[in-house]
Amino acid sequence: MSIARFWRETPQRYNLGGSKCSQCEAVYFPPRSVCPACAKHRTSLGRMLPFQLSGDGEVYTFTVVHEAAEGFEMQVPYVLAIVRTKEGPMLTGQIVDIEPADVRVGLKVQSTFRKLREEGKAGVIHYGYKFTPRADPGDSARPPAAEASEAEATPGRTGVAA
Amino acid sequence: MREVAILGIGQTKFGELWDRSFREIGIEAGFQALVDAKLSSHDLGALYLGNMASGSLIDQEHIAPLILDYAGLSGHHFPAIRVEGGGASGALALHQGYLAVASGAHDFVVVGGAEKLTDVPDTEGNRIATSTADHEWEAVFGATLPSLWALMARRHMFEHGTTREELAQVAVHAHEMGSKNPNAHYRNRLSLDAVLHATPVAEPLGMLDCAPLSDGAAAVVLGPLERARKFTDTPVRIAASQVACDSMAVQHRRDLTTLDSTVVAAKRAFAQARRAPADVHVLELNDSYTIAALMGLEDLGFARKGESGKRFSAGEFRGGEGLSVNPSGGLKAQGAPFGAVGVAQAVEIVRQLRGEAGDRQRPGAALGMTQTVGGTGATSVVHLFERAN
Numbered sequence: 001m002s003i004a005r006f007w008r009e010t011p012q013r014y015n016l017g018g019s020k021c022s023q024c025e026a027v028y029f030p031p032r033s034v035c036p037a038c039a040k041h042r043t044s045l046g047r048m049l050p051f052q053l054s055g056d057g058e059v060y061t062f063t064v065v066h067e068a069a070e071g072f073e074m075q076v077p078y079v080l081a082i083v084r085t086k087e088g089p090m091l092t093g094q095i096v097d098i099e100p101a102d103v104r105v106g107l108k109v110q111s112t113f114r115k116l117r118e119e120g121k122a123g124v125i126h127y128g129y130k131f132t133p134r135a136d137p138g139d140s141a142r143p144p145a146a147e148a149s150e151a152e153a154t155p156g157r158t159g160v161a162a
Numbered sequence: 163m164r165e166v167a168i169l170g171i172g173q174t175k176f177g178e179l180w181d182r183s184f185r186e187i188g189i190e191a192g193f194q195a196l197v198d199a200k201l202s203s204h205d206l207g208a209l210y211l212g213n214m215a216s217g218s219l220i221d222q223e224h225i226a227p228l229i230l231d232y233a234g235l236s237g238h239h240f241p242a243i244r245v246e247g248g249g250a251s252g253a254l255a256l257h258q259g260y261l262a263v264a265s266g267a268h269d270f271v272v273v274g275g276a277e278k279l280t281d282v283p284d285t286e287g288n289r290i291a292t293s294t295a296d297h298e299w300e301a302v303f304g305a306t307l308p309s310l311w312a313l314m315a316r317r318h319m320f321e322h323g324t325t326r327e328e329l330a331q332v333a334v335h336a337h338e339m340g341s342k343n344p345n346a347h348y349r350n351r352l353s354l355d356a357v358l359h360a361t362p363v364a365e366p367l368g369m370l371d372c373a374p375l376s377d378g379a380a381a382v383v384l385g386p387l388e389r390a391r392k393f394t395d396t397p398v399r400i401a402a403s404q405v406a407c408d409s410m411a412v413q414h415r416r417d418l419t420t421l422d423s424t425v426v427a428a429k430r431a432f433a434q435a436r437r438a439p440a441d442v443h444v445l446e447l448n449d450s451y452t453i454a455a456l457m458g459l460e461d462l463g464f465a466r467k468g469e470s471g472k473r474f475s476a477g478e479f480r481g482g483e484g485l486s487v488n489p490s491g492g493l494k495a496q497g498a499p500f501g502a503v504g505v506a507q508a509v510e511i512v513r514q515l516r517g518e519a520g521d522r523q524r525p526g527a528a529l530g531m532t533q534t535v536g537g538t539g540a541t542s543v544v545h546l547f548e549r550a551n
Contacts, residue, residue: 036409060418061314061320063316063365063366065304065306065309065363066362067363069304075304080303080304080364082313082412089413091413092411093304094303105316105317116302116303128302129303130303
């Protein structure tokens with residue numbers, strides 16, 4: 001992969017920069033230039049604003065990968081998940097700093113900045129987001145029901161076309 | 163729009179064809195179909211060739227005229243067009259051929275599908291398969307094609323109670339059916355235990371939940387139904403040909419346990435043919451990963467959510483008077499040469515509707531269906547085929 005091809009996605013991969021439709025307020029990651037959910041789909045062009053994701057979320061589904069993707073051979077077995085973020089968008093990424101056997105659907109996670117892979121000894125090193133279990137005491141003290149209702153409070157804003 | 167019929171079929175053996183090149187298998191399938199249709203090459207209007215990754219697999223793009231050339235047809239100068247849509251490439255080529263004949267643009271066309279996977283190492287084949295998913299937002303983060311289907315499998319288990327054993331039953335079923343198909347890549351039967359204890363790939367999926375990397379080619383000849391009787395006593399009408407697409411990445415789907423592209427393509431197909439799932443006798447559906455077959459049965463309208471695994475486990479779908487599913491052995495046992503898959507599925511349905519499927523014949527088959535999926539479901543192609551007599 002050329003350096004530019006990875007470098008141009010840096011704001012998203014390093015900082016979870018997404019986008020928000022200024023017409024219907026739907027949030028997307030990665031950022032989009034038109035809003036798939038918006039009734040005024042055509043006029044959303046040029047009206048998608050930058051939107052920062054917090055990195056908070058929970059595991060929506062996961063797998064333990066044993067046959068690695070290219071460049072990930074040294075990491076097997078690794079946990080790959082789709083994380084549902086607090087703001088709605090779903091992200092695909094690794095869950096790290098946890099035993100694979102302890103990962104479950106619903107696990108609360110927080111994004112973290114890590115090395116993704118190296119392109120050989122002399123190649124580019126790719127960095128980006130992974131997720132770690134959220135160990136914030138204030139958070140774990142909150143009743144699970146409150147978490148659930150908060151997550152349910154933003155239906156239809158998940159960045160998925162209706 | 164004119165009614166379109168399949169006049170001839172051809173298919174190579176699927177598997178590791180070390181001694182055969184891309185050109186050879188492509189030409190073999192095409193000529194079988196022409197001979198079967200008793201059609202002169204002078205009558206042909208176009209070639210549509212489904213192929214997913216020849217550039218990556220054999221360093222050769224621009225392959226449609228290449229196949230035309232080596233089939234001895236370049237002197238006719240008719241159009242040869244490659245069609246690509248991941249693992250659905252062959253079915254998309256069939257859709258294009260169907261549209262060409264239905265519209266009257268051409269009278270007779272050959273639709274081929276061909277892929278040569280064993281000219282690269284397995285790891286390279288897997289990387290190329292993963293390129294049908296979203297590279298920038300899935301693969302870059304460590305996703306592989308099987309791991310993305312595994313993410314759907316885990317969610318299906320979580321939401322609908324599907325079990326690991328039910329997934330494994332799909333592979334057992336595929337090899338049972340494939341054991342009766344002389345063209346199949348694998349003809350061995352599998353025990354449930356063997357599938358459950360195979361090397362893990364992406365949990366819950368193991369090695370035997372995944373279709374193999376195969377070489378192979380298949381072809382059909384299409385023509386207007388009103389002229390079909392001149393060429394064959396057993397024309398098969400294409401009752402519906404529908405394509406639907408969805409978001410590229412799994413993470414952006416409305417529901418991770420459903421392929422909306424399949425749901426929509428199937429609804430459109432049943433509407434076009436004025437038929438319902440209960441009318442279908444024989445179905446070739448995508449079982450590139452075991453979870454895909456369970457979701458496919460549900461999304462096409464043959465089972466409720468969470469029900470298909472239980473019905474596979476009960477030994478349904480093996481023929482008899484009920485619905486026969488993947489009598490060819492499916493992608494799992496017959497093999498999965500990406501671009502050839504959709505055409506091979508149609509070839510199997512034509513055999514079934516003609517009553518020429520030997521030991522795996524579904525008695526009295528009159529209506530058949532195919533579902534072909536690209537990547538993780540960004541493209542679904544659904545066809546319905548009917549015996550035209």
